[in-house]
Amino acid sequence: GAGVSQSPSNKVTEKGKDVELRCDPISGHTALYWYRQRLGQGLEFLIYFQGNSAPDKSGLPSDRFSAERTGESVSTLTIQRTQQEDSAVYLCASSFPSTGGWGYTFGSGTRLTVV
Amino acid sequence: AQSVTQPDIHITVSEGASLELRCNYSYGATPYLFWYVQSPGQGLQLLLKYFSGDTLVQGIKGFEAEFKRSQSSFNLRKPSVHWSDAAEYFCAVVIFTGTASKLTFGTGTRLQVTL
Numbered sequence: 001g002a003g004v005s006q007s008p009s010n011k012v013t014e015k016g017k018d019v020e021l022r023c024d025p026i027s028g029h030t031a032l033y034w035y036r037q038r039l040g041q042g043l044e045f046l047i048y049f050q051g052n053s054a055p056d057k058s059g060l061p062s063d064r065f066s067a068e069r070t071g072e073s074v075s076t077l078t079i080q081r082t083q084q085e086d087s088a089v090y091l092c093a094s095s096f097p098s099t100g101g102w103g104y105t106f107g108s109g110t111r112l113t114v115v
Numbered sequence: 116a117q118s119v120t121q122p123d124i125h126i127t128v129s130e131g132a133s134l135e136l137r138c139n140y141s142y143g144a145t146p147y148l149f150w151y152v153q154s155p156g157q158g159l160q161l162l163l164k165y166f167s168g169d170t171l172v173q174g175i176k177g178f179e180a181e182f183k184r185s186q187s188s189f190n191l192r193k194p195s196v197h198w199s200d201a202a203e204y205f206c207a208v209v210i211f212t213g214t215a216s217k218l219t220f221g222t223g224t225r226l227q228v229t230l
Contacts (some may be wrong), residue, residue, distance in 0.1 A: 029181040033218065042205065049155070056217060091159070102220050104149070104229075106159040 002026075004107035006092050012113045013082055021077040025094030027054045033074050033104070034067060035091040043091065049075060082114045119208045121221035128196050129229050136191040136224050138180075138206030147209035148189040149218070150180055154202040162204075165189060176200070201228045 005024040013019050025032050034046040045059040049069045060066070064083075069075040079086055090110040096103075120139045128134055139148050150162040163174025169225045170182040189206060206221040 009200075031216070034219075043220040045217060045219060048217055093159075095218075103161065105161075106151075107159040 001031070004092055004094050004105050006090075006107035006110050008113045009108065009112075010113075013115060016081055016086060018078065018080045019082055019112065021079075021090050021112070022105060023075045023092030025073065025075070025078070025092070026105055027073075027112055029094035029096060029105075030072055031095045033093045033095075034075070034077050035093065036088045037091060038060075038088045044059060046077070046090075047099075051113060078093075086113045087112055087114045118169075119206050119219060121204075121206055121224050122224070123156060123221060123224045125227070127223045127227040130198050131195050133194045134193045134200070134226070135224070136204050136206075138189045139187050140189065140206075141187065141209045142208055142210065144211070146189075148180075148182060149207040149209075149219075150174065150178070150191050151204065151205045151207060152176075152202050153223075157167065159205070162191070196226075196228055198230060199229045201225075201226055206220040 004026055007022045011019055030048040030051050036046055037043050047054055047060055047067050048056040051072050054068050061069040064080045067077045068073060073099050091109045092108055093106045095103045118141050122137050140155045148165045152162050153159050161179055162178050163172045166171045166184045172180050177222050178191060178193050180189055182189050203223045203225050205223045210217050210219050
């Protein structure tokens with residue numbers, strides 16, 4: 001597609017429930033990134049995909065967080081047993097990796113609210 | 116550790132005044148540097164980027180940034196600020212680790228514009 005698409009745009013969930021966040025990167029972008037932005041905060045790196053593998057998962061805050069990518073395209077970020085501190089905007093970005101990012105294009109994010 | 120620092124959390128300028136937002140990086144090699152803007156409720160928009168070559172980089176919306184290796188800085192400037200420039204500004208650096216690359220953000224500077 002023309003841009004990075006994320007769905008849903010907003011998600012309200014009850015504490016303890018699992019949620020899945022989806023990211024559709026720009027066609028041809030083999031690198032995909034997930035970031036988290038808490039209210040009033042900067043962007044925290046979560047995980048990076050190169051193709052379907054994840055060489056850097058260092059930012060995942062706990063084992064409740066996982067992500068996968070299939071077909072070098074769509075990625076899903078899953079949060080199990082959500083907690084209130086998981087409330088944030090989750091941003092996805094894609095890029096051409098070998099050149100260090102000619103352009104990291106960001107999606108509009110998914111705003112997750114855990115009540 | 117490689118990182119990027121934005122010393123100013125919040126800056127207020129009058130409309131029409133000049134603006135400079137500071138960014139310092141810590142990285143052993145030549146960095147790939149970016150400035151992004153995030154307006155309230157909006158996604159991240161790339162303002163400009165530096166990879167190599169001319170150290171003064173022109174971006175969108177009348178912004179420019181200068182890479183100064185001796186000072187490890189990449190400050191963002193605008194000669195005359197408009198009220199619509201009020202937003203959060205993020206400096207970022209690409210960090211390479213083996214075959215992976217990671218876009219790492221500073222904590223952001225919130226710009227307020229007074230009329």
